[in-house]
Amino acid sequence: METEGTALRGRQETGELHPMYILMLSLHGLIRGHDLELGRDADTGGQTKYVVDLARALGERADVSRVDLVTRRVVDPAVSPDYAEAVEPLNAKARILRLDAGPEGYLPKEQLWDHLDGFVDNLTALLHEQGQWPDIIHSHYADAGYVGSRLANLIGVPLVHTGHSLGRDKRQRLLAAGLDSDQIDARYNMLRRIDAEETTLATAELVITSTHNEIEEQYGLYDYYLPERMRVIPPGTDLKQFHPPADDDPLPPFAEVVERFLDEPDKPLILALSRADHRKNIIALVEAYAESPRLRALANLLIVAGNRDDIRDLDEGARTVLTDILITIDAHDLYGQVALPKHHSADEVPEIYRLVARSGGVFINPALTEPFGLTLLEAAATGLPLVATENGGPVDIIGNCKNGLLVDPLDRTAIAEALLKILEDRETWTTYSQNGLAGVRRFYSWTSHAERYRALIGPLTELHEHIPDTPPMRRAMVYRDRALFTDLDQSLLGDPEGVEQFVAMMKRNKRCANFGIVTGRRLDSVLIELKRHGIPVPDVLITSLGTEIHYSGQLVLDDYWADHVDHLWSPRAVRRALAEIPGLVPQRKIEQSRFKISYHYDPTIAPSVEEISTLLRTRELSVNVIHAFGQFLDIVPIRASKGQAVRYVTHRFGIPLEHVLVVGGSGADEDMMRGNTLAVVVANRHHEELSQLADLDRIYFAEQAHAKGILEAIDHYDFFRSCRVPDPIPQPVAEPEPEAPA
Template sequence: MGLRLLHLHLHGLFRSHDLELGRDADTGGQALYVLELVRGLAARSEIEQVEVVTRLIHDRRVSTDYANPIEDIAPGAKIIRLPFGPRRYLRKELFWPYLDDLADQTVSHLQQQEHLPDWIHAHYADAGYVGALVSRRLGVPLVFTGHSLGREKLRRLLGVGGDHEQIEQTYAIGQRIDAEEFTLAHCSLVITSTRQEIDHQYARYGRFVPEQAEVVPPGVDSIRFHPLQSSSETDVVDGLLAPFLRKPSLPPLLAISRAVRRKNIPFLVEAYGRSPVLRQRHNLVLVLGCRDDPRQLEKQQREVFQQVFDLVDRYDLYGRVAYPKQHRRDQIPAIYRWAALHRGLFVNPALTEPFGLTLLEAAACGLPMVATDDGGPRDILARCDNGLLVDVTDLEALQDVMEQAGSDADQWRLWSDNGIVAVSRHFSWDAHVCHYLALMKQRLELSQPRIWATDKECLGSPLGQSLLLLDLDSSLEEPEAEGLASLREGLESIGSGDAHGLGVLTGRSVQAAKKRYAELNLPSPRVWISRAGTEIHYGLEDQSDRFWQAHIDVDWRRQAVVSALADLKDHLTLQDDQEQGPHKVSYLLKEHGEAILPLVRQRLRQRSQAARPHLRCHWFLDVVPLRASRSEAIRYLSLRWGLPLEQILVVASQQGDAELVRGLTASVVLAEHDPCLEGLRHQQRVFFANNPHLFGLLDGLNHYRFFLKS
């Protein structure tokens, strides 16, 4: 049997043909890279199947192609579109509340297949988060490519005067960085395009292990990108740019990118406008994606275009600057060749550039470059020797380097020839795919993934066909007598058959939980998830689930966690011994609130601890293994015993319960709930009860028609 691969690429508009590159900030080079990589992999004899999971979109503003659940890319390769969040198209910064839902759906999708994939390759932080969850639940190795990283983006945006609060509001940068740390803690291999990413960008992450990273430069499609020009395509480009340029034969400074701040296009326009030499010697050609009605563009795109228009007006650049409204993707190679025919330069002024595939495309067409000295262009120049690099945050430096690069015709010819030869030698797709597959076979454990249901067939499921999980520490802590009686009557009416089960969630030890639960005179639970999700017991058994214990024990060092947080004694104090556990360190905050959480996470990352903090009821902080939580314990039970998540109902009311509400489980939020849960009303499977306490739970059971007699 051949290899089976799963790629996760979630944002933007992704399909097998006519990629809408440059349409918005989310549809760029990453989408093209994933598509070309998947095509290259599918063509290999050792590959049986490649799937790309992306988002299903129903939105009249975009093509109906993105509403097709399945789309073939090539023989052996297809796109799987799964719905998560609203039906409409969303920018990637709005994905975060819905990614747990996608992780549950992806696990369900993979369980329906005869064989699990040999590895998962996640692209960007959003897919990395989903991939990490799927990987640890199914035991499939995870490969991660960040494409661009949140810490580097934040550094660059702050470096050009950005406001931290505004950056957070626009880019959800904190969640993105946390997701990247989470992904790096779970992945077996990180693939980068350049050595600089490993040494300077990923190195700023506490969870990053340099030995788990490899450089695999992406490839260039030599069929499309080559230096051989035709008169017909030259005429097409002339027609595209003629309305803008008085002297179209001048060597162009060509920039091709999306209209987003990171690409720094207004800075390029200003450098050009300030230089009499550049204005006299060159035209400036900006291919910034397609636009029809500017009012339909995203705010960031509108702002970038408006800055460009204002600068053209300020420096009176009419007749010297071209910015066509429309172009087709198949015209891009012709635009590169047209610029090379006129002895122009390709300019990439991006603030951050993880690789710079457009630089290779330009080089393959014989067009030299002036590029940012950040990231990938350094590696490209080292191989290609086809231009100059510059600090693009320095306006005078950018201006001087462009003037220098365009001043020597002999140097231009040498750069042009160097680029063509180097791309053919070092950056072909065949070379990329060969290197990629060799690394996977060498670095990843391709053994049979872990199957949780080890002894299911022998023992049978202890959970039943549906499972109600009650929180002993909140909804049952001080229950009103009438509500408790109604709940007792409802549960007892179900009978003692095997169809339905009752479970308990608690931060207590199982012994303390059983003692407290006995006072309620409710039916006996079939499962106990205790000590904040770090222990699972079945029925009356005293022995905890050994498979779950082994799973969460990976890289867990309890005493090292205590030591890592010892210097925070002014903010938190250890709780009594009875509140502690082998896989749980419990603290009491000296001041309530979530302000301490970033500091705790930082300490744990700095000490390389595979642990995560969980704050409950604003005062109680549990630090547990990275793989453990109440939510993950529930998903373990679902996988091990074959119980669909849709047949599990959980109750939420307190701060810290948000993890229980996200995903495919049914959930009830009681009327008297913490305000922080209000933001979860948009979740797909959540019911907000109108009645308080246990009466709200009964409303939820009725809403879901849960526990109806079989």
């Protein structure tokens, strides 16, 4: 008789794999399945098209059961209502899911960071509700990497990551452009981005890049650099949409838009198509064109740089670029030779390429650096020869396809000469055109991308086990619909009268609420303190900074959680790495545990916490480094933290995080308090590491200290009744003072 296990082994031996559920994350920008608004802003560009096309291609495969592309839901009158729809099908097995995160309106990616924990919690709740965990999580860019890392470490699913662009590389370029570190961090939230990228690289089991240059030159800047986990899979091109012009094709309507700019519209066109971003280096192209009489005599210049109604209404970066282009056109009297259309749709882009190909023109990407260069593939698929920057992805594309020339984007003479070499020699033009058509089909189709992708992610799932759904505790605990978790020292303890009142409050409400302690102490130490202060053993004890979980008075160990956090844990390697670090002194054995290595930390002689984290990353150690009270440093597994443990427990209880009140005050508590939980910092801890969270709506800073501060928060949130964040108190509007008589 065949059992489930033997059937599975049989399928594995014959190479038959179960269809896979893939969860893709791409948070920022405006994502929909049609009429992509590419170039609308800096966040809606190549990544947007990449993730939609990849989701569709994977959804066409028989060995993929489902693809969910999850992004942020946007309800904003300034954008299409499409972005407010919770679900949008892409094909029979792929769809876009949109989840709330922070305010409803559209936000640039730099302003999303404080809302990502809420996004994680909303996504986890959705997955729990649908009753199916994904087989793979694939995050795109740093913000999604943060979300993907948190989710993967919580539910035990492999993480795949694609960076698209990287913070350390961008930071270097911005420093070279003259910005200082403080400006960069303030404008781009760069420190949070880079920290998220490091954590993502420590978590991800596979990093997919578009080029070898990306691995060597960009990921090589990171502490957690493991090239053996990185694979190049170039993006694909939709060959149904991007194809050469046919002889009998009518001119597209966009031709009329271009012709009205030009005195001699029959000349070949030089096309640059990108966002109006200084990094795209369009101004250097205009200057190269202006400074070459031969080029001006031979061809017209077509610049498609996003959409605009009024340049003055654009963001500062786009406004500056377009203004500089217009000034340069005027300075060199390029009127009648340069077309700069105000509008185009995503559906017109293939027609624009074909219009340029029909004219015998060239596509150019003069960017200072180009992580990949999707537009190069689109142009090549329509038969256009290429001129492109020698920095980044174009090196691989032109190297594979042999369909153009690479140039130094800072050398205007070289740009002009490369364009002339192709435009003045019809044989060269034809060779590059034909090579590009063949090369794109061979190297850059979405079908081949999806096949390679599926082959790489298949083995990742074999050693992973999802978190369980069934609770291991008394059934009475399961039916409680809310929970309170508090840190012990300096939060619950410190005021005996307050402790007595708190214990009485929890006893009165034990039918509806679970009670838990979340602490850095070991279990034996916690039990001693509870007995000393007359506190009954709670329903849940999360100890040693979230690395151990015990339930009820029987102190049942959650051995699944222990196995879960043991993933990639190498305590001996951690101790060796930190053995000779000045200012780090191991704490007593009673403070250590299986999954927690604890040190006294002297900031006057020890390296910074960031430097210690860097050291551990460069040793390829996947850990969380937790600094608390200014004097303690703890190292725990990457899957362990107070916040992750609380989310795991409440998931097993079936309690929504919106009905969970957490109490903390040190840096070790931050991830427990961010997101959808209700949180409180008691008065005696306002000055500590969490003071920077004071502006978050779901974190209450109590006026009273210790346990009485917790009771104050229970009242503030109406925790045992409505259990919600109270509405803000309307501020009175001051009456205008009457004007003095003249």
